[in-house]
Amino acid sequence: MTAELEQIGKQAQAAAFKLGQLATTAKNQVLQAMAQALRTEQTAILTANQQDLLAADNLPQKFIDRLRLTSERIEQMAQGMEQVATLPDPVGTVERGWVNHAGLRIVQQHVPLGVVGIIYEARPNVTVDAAALCFKSGNAVILRGGKEALQTNLKLGAVMRQVLADFKQPVNAIQVISDPSHETAKRLMQLTKYLDVLIPRGSSRLIQAVVKQATVPVIETGAGNCHVYVDESADFAMAENIILNAKCQRPSVCNSMEKLLVHEKIAAAFLPELANKLRTAGVELRGDEKVQQLLGSTIVPATAADWDTEYNDLILAIKIVPSLTAAISHINQHGTKHSETIVTQNYENSEHFLTAVDAAAVYVNASTRFTDGFEYGFGAEIGISTQKLHARGPMGLPELTTTKYLVRGNGQIRK
Template sequence: MNVKEMAKRAKEVSYKLTDISTEIKNRTLKKAAELLRERKELIEKENQKDLIAGEEKGLSKAMLDRLLLNEKRINGMIQVLNDVASLNDPVGEIIKMWKRPNGIKIGKMRVPLGVVGIIYESRPNVTVEAASLCIKSSNAVILKGGSEAINSNRILVNILKEAATSEGFPEEAIQFIDTTERLAVKEMLQLDEYIDVIIPRGGEGLIRFVAENARMPVIKHYKGVCHVFVDEFADLEKAWNICFNAKVQRPGVCNAMETMLVHSNISDAFMPTMIEMFKKAKVELRGCERALQYDPKYIKPATEDDWYAEYLDLILAVKIVDSLDEAIDHINTYGSHHSDAIVTENYTNGMKFLNRVDSAAVYINASTRFTDGNVFGLGAEMGISTDKIHVRGPMGLEDLTIPKYIIFGDGQIRE
């Protein structure tokens, strides 16, 4: 089946999905979870094919880490399916209702977006996350994973389709572009007649290509240049732990810290211990002139490009600033509007940071690593949007619906 035919079938079935009961949708998700549990070994076997091929192609450690499906990550996918099944079904929910002087009642009701296309690199768990959310929100989904994960994605889609068929959910609502040809992506982006929205997940190059070539709306974030600002009123123990976690816990993901900003009034107390912690973790530091003085042999001079960089690796840019305003201006200038944090015990400074930092997720005294749909209690996410229309931040179940006006009359006509 070619891409256009897939999209056409997805569109046709999408009109019928609102008739599917919540019970059937939940049974489908729970059945998929059962099948994943039963076929762990098979999934790992197929994933191993992709990992071996990825190593031969010279994929980076960060890319191979995203590609990996071990028992922990398969259990995570199982948990996602069960979590999404436990969420309230947003489809058909009446958001509000009001009555006009002529007696007409007007309301807003949540309805599915329709057909959601998702184009993603490396991470095969996205297959399960995206499909689970689309199933529960009564959207058809077209999945286009990267060539590096073709075997992993194929087995996961087969399991999802099997679960759908067994529980009465239309398997045509789960479409998978089973090819490594890049031309398939170009064709997909032209099918605005059938695909209502495209969500790209991957590197900045992929996202820019999709945004520049898609004929339908795109929900995206280009990159994750996330910051942690250590305020002059920070608790040092909190600051050390938060900064270390934000950089080191999993450096190859979009919500990892890429630049650390430190107030000059606390830098003498904060920097020496922080540098030693990063040294032990083998984090390469690139600092401004003032940061260099704390360890000129270890810290490399930062360039202008470093402030814009998404390293996705154990590399960190460090800048000493003289005020909260300077930190906020730096984040709004160089950041990607993804996730940024302040460490402070000063309420006024914390609230000023929350209000003025123009990002999808803004934190006080917590690691940026929490920006994740599942962690936020959304069950899963389609991606993290830094756009400002329709959705911003982790895109969860409700964000796959939009309001539709519904009107109840009793014979009224307009004069």
């Protein structure tokens, strides 16, 4: 596979050179056509997805949920691609400009990163989201998905590449690796001659493996050990709605809530009814000693490991805290810097929470499930970055560019 991977890298570099000079109108036409092609080829895409699902019937339900495509999910992917087409093109935009002491006219302008590699697990929507965002931002993309989604990813790639061919654009702007082995993934992580940046999407285990093994620069997307803190002034009905949505709507994804913190002054009044609703929704409840005393033997004792665990499942750990300060301290110690929420009617507490919590997205009175490129108006996302360099939070088009300085003179030399 080494020679084949080298060839894929060369092809991507050649495609990236052409994409960097492609007009916005041309890119938008291709994206709109790709969206329509997803709809037209829906039956074939679902057939490929069914092959993957049949082969993955022994996987946990949370993986099956990520892997499964439906007509509705394909339509969402198509709509996301169409939304990307309507967004401003970041390529060529000027960050700033000035004239220096020597009379040089200096402009800092956005340009594509070049060749982007994506390593991800059994989430076929990433194939389309990443391809759309990379294409619009002028980048070629090499996609290495998990083996569980191989047939689906290959079909999605083929559909998009056919559109590129129809529009006489470089088909190698989008390439899906057909060998999902760990050895090939490791070689991709070290394809420094051709890859400009590598972005992992998936479990904490996958992300850390990429961070540790890659020699290509990595933009780290993060696991989501997300918290909801219910303050002493919270509206109970609002808090219940937010918690049930954040935990139960789609527990397998990284922006779902994994931990609930409740102020001790309201715990006895708030938690019993909430616990009944969560149990009715099928959620397993774990708790600290105070929660166990309050809610009884149905609560699974929380271990030290629970506070650092991303479940991606219908499991929730609950902790009673004495203050806002204690809640913030717990979040900053155990969170993954992804998404955190406070439910409160106290303005000062909400502003302090926004300022003091160290995370990519911090909410007041809203579900963590909103941390998503589509929900933020980006059309899609390349991932949710939890690091602090270059990009943080849902990564859209601007985060897939870098800058270069264009300097115009009329014969100046440095003295």
